Each structure stands twice: as C-alpha cells, then as structure tokens.
C-alpha cells in the first residue's frame with residue numbers, strides 16, 4: 333500500500349481545510365502555489381503530497397517540516413491543507429457550497445511594489461462578502477533594491493537583518509499596503525505583530541521566487557484554519573458525499589466528466605449521485621472515480637487511476653452518463669440510504685440560494701457559472717446598475733431579443749462573462765442594435781459598460 337492510499341483510507345474526522353489563492357493578475361498567484369507545492373515536494377518523501385483533481389493536498393507533517401520550527405504538529409489536530417490549484421476569484425466564486433464560499437481560508441496575493449490593483453479590490457470584496465478568513469501575502473519582496481535573501485530563516489529574522497536602506501524601501505511598500513487594506517475596511521499589520529487574528533489581517537512578506545516567507549505563510553494559514561474553521565470541519569467521515577463541480581470536461585474514453593471538490597462525506601465508485609444541471613437536477617450513477625496518476629507513472633493514454641471510494645476533503649473526477657447539462661459551481665450529492673426526491677430537493681434548494689435577483693428593467697448578464705453570475709450581479713448592484721436577466725450559459729439569440737425589451741437604450745446591453753456568443757446571436761445583436769460586452773474580468777466588463785453609458789449620456793447633452 334502506498335503512502336497515498338494509507339493517507340486516504342484513514343479519513344480524519346476533521347477534514348482538510350480548503351485554501352484558495354486570489355489576487356491581481358501577475359502578482360504571483362501561480363508562482364506562489366508552485367512554490368508551496370515545490371517546497372512541500374522537496375521536504376516530503378515521494379507520495380507525501382497528494383495530487384488531486386484540481387487541488388493539492390499537503391499533509392500536516394509536511395506543512396510542519398516546511399514551516400520548520402514555526403509549526404509543531406502537536407499544536408494542530410487538522411490533517412493538513414488542501415490548495416485549490418486554479419488561483420483567482422473566478423474559481424473562488426465558482427466553488428460555492430451551502431451558504432457561501434467553499435474555500436475555508438484564502439491567501440490574497442499582492443505584489444508589494446504594485447499594491448492594490450482592480451482585481452485586488454475585487455478579490456477583497458468577494459472575501460468580505462463571503463466572510464472568508466484570509467492572510468495577505470505581500471509578494472516579490474526579493475525585488476526590493478539591496479535585498480539580501482535568506483530562504484532558510486523565518487521572514488522576521490530576514491527582515492530584521494536587511495540593510496537600513498533595503499528595509500526602509502520595503503517598509504514603505506508594506507505600510508502603503510497596510511494602509512490600502514485599512515481603506516478597504518480591514519485592520520491589518522505585519523503578521524508577527526498581530527495578536528488577535530480574529531480582528532486583524534496578518535500580512536506576510538514573501539517571495540514566490542526565493543521561497544522566503546512561505547513557511548510563515550503556511551503557519552498563519554494553519555493558525556487561521558485551527559482557530560476559525562473547527563465547527564465546519566467536523567465532518568461525518570462515512571456520510572454521503574457532498575461537493576461542488578469545479579469543471580465540466582470532456583475526457584477521452586470517459587465522455588463528459590465532472591471535476592468535483594468534495595467537502596463532506598465519501599463517494600463510492602458505484603453510487604447514485606444528484607448534480608445541479610442547467611435545466612433540472614441530474615440523477616445518474618457513477619461509472620468511475622478518477623484521480624491523477626502519480627507523475628512517474630503517467631503514460632499518455634492513461635492519465636487517471638480508478639479508485640473505489642474517496643473521502644473529503646478531496647478533488648476527484650467523476651465519470652458518469654448524462655452529465656452534459658451539469659454546471660460548474662453546481663452542487664453534487666451522493667444519494668446513499670436516502671430518498672432520491674429528498675436529495676433532488678436539497679440540490680434545488682442550494683441552487684435557489686444563489687442570489688441573482690433581477691429587476692423589471694435593466695441589462696442582461698450571462699456568465700459561465702453560478703458563482704461568477706452571483707459575483708457579477710452583486711458587483712452590478714453595488715454600482716447601481718439594474719439587471720433584468722441573469723443566466724448561466726452562452727449568449728444566444730433569445731438573450732438578444734430579451735435585451736431589446738428594455739425601455740432605456742442604455743439597458744439594451746448584454747454583459748457576457750467568460751462565455752461564448754453564438755454566431756447567430758452576434759448577427760442579431762448587430763441588427764437589433766443591442767450592445768454586447770464580453771470579457772473574462774468582471775471589473776473590465778463593468779468598467780467598459782460604464783464608459784459606454786457615460787459616452788452615451790454625453791452625446792445626448
């Protein structure tokens with residue numbers, strides 16, 4: 333039996349906290365995730381970190397090895413950390429669960445030279461809305477002029493050991509960032525000065541390049557998880573599984589499959605599941621449960637390994653018939669020992685919870701997932717832009733026709749987030765004079781729309 337198997341069969345009664353990484357483009361989200369994975373791979377024996385579908389699990393003993401003296405396994409009863417591999421608020425908002433965000437804790441990555449940027453603002457709004465505890469990674473400290481790196485020491489000691497000039501340059505950036513956090517409504521400080529993480533956000537200076545500060549970041553994450561997530565993380569380790577669809581994907585040999593983040597219970601390879609669908613909940617039988625093969629064993633046509641069952645928290649690929657209408661962000665429930673109708677009702681109730689309330693008059697919004705739709709609609713609400721239709725899916729001709737029913741010309745508009753526009757819909761939009769904006773950045777869509785409205789209003793004066 334490999335380490336991987338034994339780790340999974342001894343499913344802990346406290347599940348692994350789920351960690352998401354957010355921040356502005358190019359601020360270093362991917363590099364930081366790679367560094368965390370890389371340093372854990374170096375520290376751990378082969379197989380100690382487990383590659384999941386869409387996520388990476390780092391067990392507690394490896395976290396504590398990386399964190400050196402900072403984390404003692406005796407201080408924690410959590411099994412480790414599960415990092416969602418796709419950084420950014422898109423996957424964060426997609427991954428919603430009962431009552432809110434699926435991620436238990438988050439890392440907000442900010443380039444310390446750049447400070448707050450539009451997507452930082454967006455990310456922090458999303459974190460505040462979902463009440464997700466987070467830590468700020470003040471990244472790229474190695475680019476501070478005169479920086480003297482020391483990846484083997486805790487970051488406070490490295491910081492203290494810098495020349496006066498390097499430290500004051502870094503301080504200037506760090507204090508600006510702390511000020512920006514405060515403007516956003518969060519009291520924050522350098523993490524070693526934070527006494528009470530409940531009221532204060534810890535800022536950890538890090539470098540995804542040198543790895544400095546990564547152990548400290550893991551320490552703060554473990555602390556946050558330990559302090560705040562206890563109640564939610566006590567799971568029924570043998571109960572019917574509950575999860576969220578991260579992605580719907582065609583997979584050669586398996587047809588349409590679901591990448592699922594399982595946050596509760598277990599799922600077996602022959603069980604009946606209910607999945608949120610575009611039109612109605614889908615009831616289907618699992619055909620195969622798949623995990624990535626360890627890198628060393630990968631053959632081109634055989635990337636996945638079949639498993640009999642898997643327990644939370646985990647990322648898993650589910651192959652089953654009839655998944656074409658499944659939606660990213662939708663709930664997945666194992667039926668086991670329950671009435672199918674009750675489970676369907678549960679799935680419907682969870683979908684209905686998504687707050688995409690619309691008005692009589694307003695614009696049309698299309699998005700790729702429920703979570704992103706919800707984020708769009710709530711951001712538009714803040715900007716006082718009314719929405720009359722908000723739906724998941726590509727832009728179709730009927731969306732264009734619907735947009736023409738708006739009374740005000742400025743509302744005859746479609747904002748399309750991360751979806752395609754069907755060719756006929758594009759033609760129809762031109763013919764019917766409906767404006768179509770598409771982007772995969774929420775703030776960009778809204779900014780472009782606001783500029784368009786400004787121009788329109790100026791032209792009328």
Ligand code: GDP
Pocket residue numbers: 355356357358359360361362363364419471472473474475538539540541542
């Ligand atoms: P993302 O868009 O937020 O995922 O950002 P990436 O991880 O792709 O990083 C953007 C760029 O910044 C890449 O060229 C990285 O190599 C670089 N980068 C990221 N973190 C650091 C860091 O800590 N120090 C330095 N010097 N460069 C970094």
